[in-house]
Amino acid sequence: xxxxxxxxxxxxxxxxxxxxxxxxxxxxxxxxxxxxxxxxxxxxxxxxxxxxxxxxxxxxxxxxxxxxxxxxxxxxxxxxxxxxxxxxxxxxxxxxxxxxxxxxxxxxxxxxxxxxxxxxxxxxxxxxxxxxxxxxxxxxxxxxxxxxxxxxxxxxxxxxxxxxxxxxxxxxxxxxxxxxxxxxxxxxxxxxxxxxxxxxxxxxxxxxxxxxxxxxxxxxxxxxxxxxxxxxxxxxxxxxxxxxxxxxxxxxxxxxxxxxxxxxxxxxxxxxxxxxxxxxxxxxxxxxxxxxxxxxxxxxxxxxxxxxxxxxxxxxxxxxxxxxxxxxxxxxxx
Numbered sequence: 001x002x003x004x005x006x007x008x009x010x011x012x013x014x015x016x017x018x019x020x021x022x023x024x025x026x027x028x029x030x031x032x033x034x035x036x037x038x039x040x041x042x043x044x045x046x047x048x049x050x051x052x053x054x055x056x057x058x059x060x061x062x063x064x065x066x067x068x069x070x071x072x073x074x075x076x077x078x079x080x081x082x083x084x085x086x087x088x089x090x091x092x093x094x095x096x097x098x099x100x101x102x103x104x105x106x107x108x109x110x111x112x113x114x115x116x117x118x119x120x121x122x123x124x125x126x127x128x129x130x131x132x133x134x135x136x137x138x139x140x141x142x143x144x145x146x147x148x149x150x151x152x153x154x155x156x157x158x159x160x161x162x163x164x165x166x167x168x169x170x171x172x173x174x175x176x177x178x179x180x181x182x183x184x185x186x187x188x189x190x191x192x193x194x195x196x197x198x199x200x201x202x203x204x205x206x207x208x209x210x211x212x213x214x215x216x217x218x219x220x221x222x223x224x225x226x227x228x229x230x231x232x233x234x235x236x237x238x239x240x241x242x243x244x245x246x247x248x249x250x251x252x253x254x255x256x257x258x259x260x261x262x263x264x265x266x267x268x269x270x271x272x273x274x275x276x277x278x279x280x281x282x283x284x285x286x287x288x289x290x291x292x293x294x295x296x297x298x299x300x301x302x303x304x305x306x307x308x309x310x311x312x313x314x315x316x317x318x319x320x321x322x323x324x325x326x327x328x329x330x331x332x333x334x
Contacts, residue, residue, distance in 0.1 A: 084172055085113030086334050089124035097123070104171035111172070114332060119178035119298035125332035126174070128309060129167040131155075133327040141165040144313065147325065149269050154184055156269075156325035160318050162203050167309035167331050174333030175304045177219050180295045181208050181311070182328040183275040185260035187267045189224040189315060189322050190235035192247040192257075203314040204248050207257075207275075207324055213307035218250045220297045222276050223257040224324060227264050228283045239288040254299060258288050269325055309333075 081103040082088045088102070089095050097115045101108055112130075115123035132138055133146075133153040140146045140155035143163045147154050157163040189206035198204035200216050208222040223237065230236035234245050237257035247255055260270025262282055273280045281289030309331055315322050 084124070084174070084334070085111065085115070085126040086124035088113060089115055089122075095123075102126075102172070107171075109170055111170070118332060119293055119296045121176070121178070121298065121334065125178060125334050126172050128169055128172070128331045128333055130330045131326075131328060144326075147269075150271055152269075152271050152327065154269055154325035154327050155313075156186075156319075156323055157313050157315075158319060160203075160316060162209065162312040162314040165311045165313070167311060169306050169308050169333065171306050172333060173304050173306050175301050176334045177210075177212070177299045177301065177309065177331065178334070179210065179220070179297060179331040180276070180329065181210075181222055181326055182277055182295070183208060183222065183224065184269040184271060184325045184327070185224040185265070185275060186269045186319075186323040186325065187321060188226065188235075188265045188317075189259075189324060191223040191225040191237050192221075192245065192251070192255075193235045194316050198248065200248075200250055203316040205251075205255075206315045206322065208326065209312040209314055211310050211312070212301070213305065216310065217301075217307075218254065219299045219301075219309070221247065221251050221255040223247070223255060224275055225257055225259040225285065228259045228262045228281070228285045229264075230259075231284055237285055237288055239290075240284040241287060242284075254297075256288070256291060256294065256297065257285075259285060265322075269323075 080091070082091070082100075083102055083104055085100065085102070088100055095113070095115050097113060099110055100113050101110055103109075112127040113123075114125040114127060117123065118125050131141070133140070133155065138153075143165055144155040145158055147156055191207070192205055194204065194206075200209075200211065200218060205221045205223050207224045210219040210221070211217055212219055225237035225240070226233070226235045230240060232240075232242045232244055236243060236245065237259065238245050238247055238255075239257050256276045258275045258281060259265075260273045260275055262273075276295055278289050278291075278294035281287075311329065311331075313324055313326060315324050
């Protein structure tokens with residue numbers, strides 16, 4: 001029995017120390033043989049980790065970029081809203097002229113902002129309306145009708161009195177108005193000749209009346225005088241040399257006046273001398289072009305309002321006797 005135990009022990013020791021031509025092996029509990037590796041040689045696991053490291057760094061970088069993008073989206077989503085171009089310019093002084101979205105009474109509306117200097121005042125003007133009949137796609141306002149003279153398209157009226165064009169504010173608050181109108185005289189327009197018996201609601205001017213609100217409050221008047229050569233006559237421009245005629249009290253000095261004809265009116269539109277453009281103020285009406293802002297006008301309202309602006313094209317006599325036409329206008333508020 002002792003001999004058998006000794007032989008068995010010897011067998012076990014021999015098996016543990018056995019070497020083969022394939023190298024040293026150790027027993028695996030599950031019955032598999034695992035080859036020992038050189039400690040200085042990288043293992044397969046190490047190689048996989050080395051290969052995975054750049055990929056992990058790339059994934060982490062992508063996650064970081066994604067986080068930055070999310071932060072930017074969150075920041076953009078929480079941007080403050082603006083109710084006018086002036087608010088945008090104040091908050092972002094480097095803003096450029098162009099189309100912006102503003103919020104008025106919880107409504108998102110698109111407006112054009114002039115961020116440069118206009119009417120002698122720095123940027124932040126909100127445009128309420130613009131017409132340029134030199135653009136082929138432009139159409140006259142519905143209250144006016146179009147006539148074509150020598151290829152020039154003009155918007156004019158077809159009866160005595162005033163034809164109204166509404167310039168909606170869309171609720172934009174403002175305390176200052178900047179604008180311009182280009183017009184054409186036809187025949188015997190008389191500037192402010194009939195103002196003595198007129199109120200702001202009647203054709204107190206042969207030309208264009210610009211007001212806001214209801215009841216109407218005066219912004220600016222653009223008058224057309226009889227001719228450039230008229231001196232101190234009641235149907236000439238108040239700005240002519242030696243003129244004593246004055247506009248209605250509610251107009252004050254907030255007007256421009258010019259004639260389209262140099263020596264007496266003619267029964268056609270004065271295409272060669274458009275009105276209120278600071279050009280060709282000759283003879284007696286030379287002082288009428290001395291106003292600094294021409295062809296633009298600027299009016300401080302004195303308070304903040306969101307009134308619509310109304311432009312009326314006016315003449316008190318039949319269109320066969322006199323008429324006024326326009327082909328361009330622009331209105332901005334701040």
